[in-house]
Amino acid sequence: MPNSKGRFGAHGGQYIPEILMNAVIELEEAYNHYKEDPEFNRELTALSNEYAGRPSRLYYAEKMTKDLGGPKIYLKREDLNHTGSHKINNVLGQALLAKKMGKTRLIAETGAGQHGVASATAAALLGMECVVFMGEEDTIRQALNVYRMRLLGAKVVSVKTGTATLKDAVSEAMREWTSRIDDTHYCLGSVMGPHPFPTIVRDFQSVISREIRQQVMEKEGRLPDVVMACVGGGSNAMGTFYHFIEDKNVELIGCEAAGRGIDTFETAATISTGRPGIFHGMKSYFCQDKYGQIAPVYSISAGLDYPGIGPEHAWLHDTGRAKYVPVTDDEAVNAFEYLSRTEGIIPAIESAHAIAHALKIAPKYSKDQIIVITISGRGDKDCAAIARYRGEDIHE
Amino acid sequence: MNKTHKIADAFAAGKAFIPFITCGDPDLETTKEIIRSMAANGADLIELGIPFSDPTAEGPILQSASLRALKGGVTTDKIFQMVRELREDACAPVNLPMVFLTYANVIFSYDAEKFIRSCSEIGINGLIIPDLPFEEKGEFSDICQKYDVALISLIAPTSANRTAMIARTAQGFVYIVSSLGVSGTDTKSDTDISSLVELVRENTSLPCAAGPSVSTPGQAAMLAQHADGIMTDAAIIKLIEKHGRDAAAPVGEYVKSMKEALLCV
Numbered sequence: 001m002p003n004s005k006g007r008f009g010a011h012g013g014q015y016i017p018e019i020l021m022n023a024v025i026e027l028e029e030a031y032n033h034y035k036e037d038p039e040f041n042r043e044l045t046a047l048s049n050e051y052a053g054r055p056s057r058l059y060y061a062e063k064m065t066k067d068l069g070g071p072k073i074y075l076k077r078e079d080l081n082h083t084g085s086h087k088i089n090n091v092l093g094q095a096l097l098a099k100k101m102g103k104t105r106l107i108a109e110t111g112a113g114q115h116g117v118a119s120a121t122a123a124a125l126l127g128m129e130c131v132v133f134m135g136e137e138d139t140i141r142q143a144l145n146v147y148r149m150r151l152l153g154a155k156v157v158s159v160k161t162g163t164a165t166l167k168d169a170v171s172e173a174m175r176e177w178t179s180r181i182d183d184t185h186y187c188l189g190s191v192m193g194p195h196p197f198p199t200i201v202r203d204f205q206s207v208i209s210r211e212i213r214q215q216v217m218e219k220e221g222r223l224p225d226v227v228m229a230c231v232g233g234g235s236n237a238m239g240t241f242y243h244f245i246e247d248k249n250v251e252l253i254g255c256e257a258a259g260r261g262i263d264t265f266e267t268a269a270t271i272s273t274g275r276p277g278i279f280h281g282m283k284s285y286f287c288q289d290k291y292g293q294i295a296p297v298y299s300i301s302a303g304l305d306y307p308g309i310g311p312e313h314a315w316l317h318d319t320g321r322a323k324y325v326p327v328t329d330d331e332a333v334n335a336f337e338y339l340s341r342t343e344g345i346i347p348a349i350e351s352a353h354a355i356a357h358a359l360k361i362a363p364k365y366s367k368d369q370i371i372v373i374t375i376s377g378r379g380d381k382d383c384a385a386i387a388r389y390r391g392e393d394i395h396e
Numbered sequence: 397m398n399k400t401h402k403i404a405d406a407f408a409a410g411k412a413f414i415p416f417i418t419c420g421d422p423d424l425e426t427t428k429e430i431i432r433s434m435a436a437n438g439a440d441l442i443e444l445g446i447p448f449s450d451p452t453a454e455g456p457i458l459q460s461a462s463l464r465a466l467k468g469g470v471t472t473d474k475i476f477q478m479v480r481e482l483r484e485d486a487c488a489p490v491n492l493p494m495v496f497l498t499y500a501n502v503i504f505s506y507d508a509e510k511f512i513r514s515c516s517e518i519g520i521n522g523l524i525i526p527d528l529p530f531e532e533k534g535e536f537s538d539i540c541q542k543y544d545v546a547l548i549s550l551i552a553p554t555s556a557n558r559t560a561m562i563a564r565t566a567q568g569f570v571y572i573v574s575s576l577g578v579s580g581t582d583t584k585s586d587t588d589i590s591s592l593v594e595l596v597r598e599n600t601s602l603p604c605a606a607g608p609s610v611s612t613p614g615q616a617a618m619l620a621q622h623a624d625g626i627m628t629d630a631a632i633i634k635l636i637e638k639h640g641r642d643a644a645a646p647v648g649e650y651v652k653s654m655k656e657a658l659l660c661v
Contacts, residue, residue, distance in 0.1 A: 005531065013531075013532055014529060014531050014532060015500050015527045015528060015529075015532055016527055016529060017452075017453045017526050017527060017529070017550070017552070018529050018530070018549075018550045018551065018552045018554075018555060018558075018562070018573070019453075019552040019553075019554050019573060020554075021529050021530070021531070021552075021554075021555070021558060022554050022555070022556060022557075022558065023554070161456070161459055162449070162450060167450065168450075171450050171452045174452045175452060175453075175454075175455070178453065181554060275505075276504075276505075277501045277504060277505050278499075278500040278501045278504050278527070278535075279450065279501050280452070281527070283504075286501070288501070288505060290505075291471050291472050291473075291502065291505065291506065292448075292472075292499075292501040292502045292503075292504065292505030292506060293448065293449040293466065293502075294449045294450050294501075
């Protein structure tokens with residue numbers, strides 16, 4: 001029997017239609033070639049540094065630290081990247097790779113719109129066509145990002161099928177790729193989907209943990225005790241964890257979107273409420289009913305509103321190397337407001353899930369310990385929705 | 397169950413017509429009537445879709461059918477029961493070969509062994525799983541072997557150098573996807589089917605069925621010059637969408653017209 005590829009323990013694999021198989025094989029071969037190519041890496045580093053503004057800061061959140069009275073809190077500022085989130089790290093890598101493969105067109109899915117904006121940006125920069133699939137529900141929640149994508153020259157397709165959120169946008173992008181492979185690269189935005197995407201996206205995002213290591217060593221002369229990040233599909237968390245996986249003394253914590261709570265049906269906390277399944281090209285954990293129908297998940301955060309999780313996270317969970325915790329809408333909104341007031345940093349509502357959990361656990365750590373939290377993106381895009389959540393109707 | 401029906405029977409007497417139906421759209425009683433009507437009007441093998449919430453290989457027409465069926469409360473267990481009733485009907489049992497089309501998660505999450513054993517017990521001859529390519533066949537192939545349920549392989553216009561490898565280990569029949577894109581969309585069939593079929597035949601003696609984006613008798617006849625069977629989905633779903641609970645008769649007429657076209661090839 002054939003050997004299935006791209007496994008993380010039992011998870012991962014390539015559960016996709018035959019029509020797409022040669023496309024992912026071609027992608028894997030190109031990636032394996034270019035990742036070792038000095039010229040490719042030189043170009044990517046130049047783009048990341050000169051265009052996207054890397055390295056991002058590791059900021060000592062002194063007021064937050066004092067306020068919590070416990071461990072030193074550092075924030076990894078992916079919100080300061082060009083386009084306002086960590087998504088640009090992956091997109092620049094994939095767009096450059098696609099260009100080297102001779103592709104002229106990028107398609108992408110987006111939830112909160114951050115990956116869509118990053119894809120549209122890279123396409124503009126590299127002179128490629130770009131089509132972004134976004135759930136209709138999310139085009140309403142994140143209207144500003146829809147406009148940004150259009151401004152950047154991308155076409156935004158509003159997806160009305162299913163729950164009209166991120167999972168449907170992924171399904172629609174996969175369908176589009178099925179009908180147009182020759183000139184098109186599917187620029188998947190998270191550490192999910194069929195092999196080789198979880199590996200490619202993780203590698204491009206692992207710049208986050210590579211920098212954290214170096215920066216925390218410079219500032220503190222030692223590794224942190226905890227690194228944490230929010231998890232939907234899990235790309236910023238995978239990037240944050242990756243270079244710490246072998247350091248068993250560093251706790252890895254992923255913060256999932258619990259929506260209205262993991263005891264309700266309005267949740268997107270996959271590890272807490274899901275079970276093993278096969279969907280969107282991968283074996284992993286998914287929120288689903290007893291017959292394997294994918295559950296209509298919910299979170300206030302469009303970027304975490306996804307019924308699955310990347311296969312490498314599923315494996316880190318199985319092995320106990322990383323811990324995944326649920327964070328509710330309420331807790332995230334409180335943290336969104338807390339970080340804005342305390343540090344003058346408005347985090348993305350996605351990232352606020354990680355802040356919320358830090359607020360909960362900080363008292364359990366001592367003053368000589370260090371927690372690093374990745375701020376995956378900035379929160380400007382969320383202001384109108386959070387205002388609505390608080391009962392205030394503002395117009396963007 | 398003593399299987400009196402085999403996939404090979406479908407291809408034994410000329411070109412086979414293989415219609416598709418989403419089980420439970422709009423309800424299982426109608427599905428049963430439509431299956432009987434298909435059988436009575438010349439269908440050689442029936443492809444029964446078990447709906448999945450997120451059918452990523454299907455276009456809007458089939459997506460809507462799945463959604464309607466799921467909204468109507470259909471489940472895997474109810475579909476098993478429906479097939480059992482058709483097979484075991486004391487007066488008029490349905491005896492033509494039937495296969496399930498469904499997504500990997502529907503089988504995996506039910507417990508693959510339990511699912512495939514049930515298929516065997518109720519007289520399902522094979523499984524078509526759009527999101528299970530050659531590389532992942534191992535997920536279910538041993539269990540399929542154990543219960544004598546054929547795991548049907550798909551070959552696409554983009555399969556190229558993979559075609560021979562897939563054909564060599566195929567079972568039941570080879571499903572040749574005749575056009576790019578998701579199923580149920582009217583993509584023009586610009587694929588060179590004859591050379592694809594030829595390549596498949598060099599590597600297996602199994603029959604080749606082409607589809608599913610074939611809707612008219614004329615298209616069917618043309619494609620059947622190369623393929624041993626024709627598979628159709630969206631054209632039937634559209635009839636069911638239009639006629640609802642009264643779809644059995646118009647679907648029967650449609651199946652008859654397709655089969656007649658194939659008899660002339």
